[in-house]
Amino acid sequence: MKTPGQPRKIAAQMVFHVLDQGQSLNSLLGPQLAKISDPRQRALAQELTFGTLRWCYRLEAVLNSLLKKPLKKKDRDVHALLLVGLYQLLFLEMPPHAAVSETVGVVRQLGKEWAAGLVNGVLRNAQRQSSALSESVDGTESARWSHPDWWVKRLQQDWPQDWQHILEAGNQRPPMVLRVNVSRTDSSAYLQQLKQAGIEAELSPFPDTAIRLEKPVGVDCLPGFYDGLVSVQDGAAQLSASLLNLESGQRVLDACAAPGGKTGHILETVPDLRAVVAIDSDERRLVKVAENLQRLRFNGELLAADAGDPESWWDGEPFDRILLDAPCSASGVVRRHPDIKLLRQAGDLQALSQQQQRLLDALWPLLASGGILLYVTCSVFKQENSDALRVFLDRHHDAAELPLRVQWGKVLPVGCQLLPGEQGMDGFYFARLTKA
Ligand SMILES: C[S@@+](CC[C@H](N)C(=O)[O-])C[C@H]1O[C@@H](n2cnc3c(N)ncnc32)[C@H](O)[C@@H]1O
Secondary structure (H helix, E strand, O other), rough: OOOOOHHHHHHHHHHHHHHHHHOOOOHHHHHHHHHOOHHHHOOOOOOOOHHHOOOOOHHHHHHHHHOOOOOOOOOOHHHHHHHHHHHHHOOOOOHHHHHHHHHHHHHHHHOOOHHHHHHHHHHHHHHHHHHHHHHHHHOHHHHHHOOHHHHHHHHHHHHHOOOOHHHHHHHHOOOOOOOOOOOOOOOOHHHHHHHHHOOOOOOOOOOEEEEEEEEOOOOHHOOHHOOOOOEEEEOOOOOHHHHHOOOOEEEEEEOOOOOHHHHHHHHHHHOOOEEEEEEEOHHHHHHHHHHHHHHHHOOOOOOOOOOOHHHHHHOOOEEEEEEEOOOOOOHHHHHOOOOOOOOOOHHHHHHHHHHHEEEEEEHHEEEEEEEEEEEEEEOOHHHHHHHHHHHHHHHHOOOOEEOOOOOOEEEEOEEEEOOOHHHHOOOOHHHHHHHO
16 A cells, blocks of 8 residues: 655655664664555665665755755754655656655654745755756765765775776665575576566676676565575675685685675585584674575584684684685675765774784684685775785784785785776675685
């Protein structure tokens, strides 16, 4: 059943919770969208939420120039609704009268009748002056690229040639990408199954396990999803398993494993490993690893523990391979998680890089001689990537880089950076180390 204004109301609530309460979109999305029964209305709420957050820095600048004075703290729900309204008018091909009238209708549902005239006036002005407004907000980099100022500056420093492409890629809608379970089928065969199910898709140039869908669909529509034939995972994340040079009989540690995307891929690549130990410090997220492995029909040893404190969980047997998919800023995947731009602060990078060094230091003694440790982040900031690895290599003389020799990405002093948007993929960093 269609309830007028409901998608806008739910979207504005999610935007408000991210902006004013620092909540992550991941935690909000499930419960909020579940309030909408009609699938098309649900999709609209999702689009409005992601789009508003993606373009939030730009929309805030536009709103600022349209309001005589900022709304009071108690009316920040109306502020969030105005951002959602502006997103519809400035970024979506939607009849303006519908966008305005349905947004004004939500004000009444919020019990803030007094704001109806204000919302109506602001949105009508935005509609009338849209090109002049666009031009005027382009004057500040944060509004122009819709990213925080510190983020733009850091990219300019780290990537003087590529920073604009990185910012543009961060504002795109991401494709839905599948990883085919090669222990059960192959990409060409699965592509045929998709075609038969009426789902348009194409093989990705690499990795050879990746299939890109023309349009996102619910996993319920994917043939064999619940039998483990396929998983949802960006192509960049799918590059990790092959970089580990896995072989039968090895003992493998996945140190920061949840929700288990890479754990599953490791097992699909070489199902007869001697052991896979998957650790995550977040017990609730570890449940997702269990569910994913169960769906793929694999077993692993799952531990809820701090990977940086091996004394509390390690049995003393070295690992042939260690994957450290480290906690990071996630700056390479903002197109999938636009709330990160609003939640992450410049000061977080220092704490993250200390945590990354701590994990590297703690896990290094667990690697067997001649073994491989693959360090991965979904960040584009050098402080979390090649700079961190340089510091680590300078302090550990039994560690050497094992060059990646790949056909993608930018080779850095240590490791390799896949910039967001390259071959349509997320931004990831990889460095491979071996022990003398
Ligand atoms: C980038 S995510 C891992 C994604 C996962 N590898 C995948 O492919 O699905 C990083 C994970 O590290 C976990 N984490 C953070 N600090 C940790 C620690 N000290 N020990 C273990 N896990 C940690 C977080 O809970 C989070 O699940």
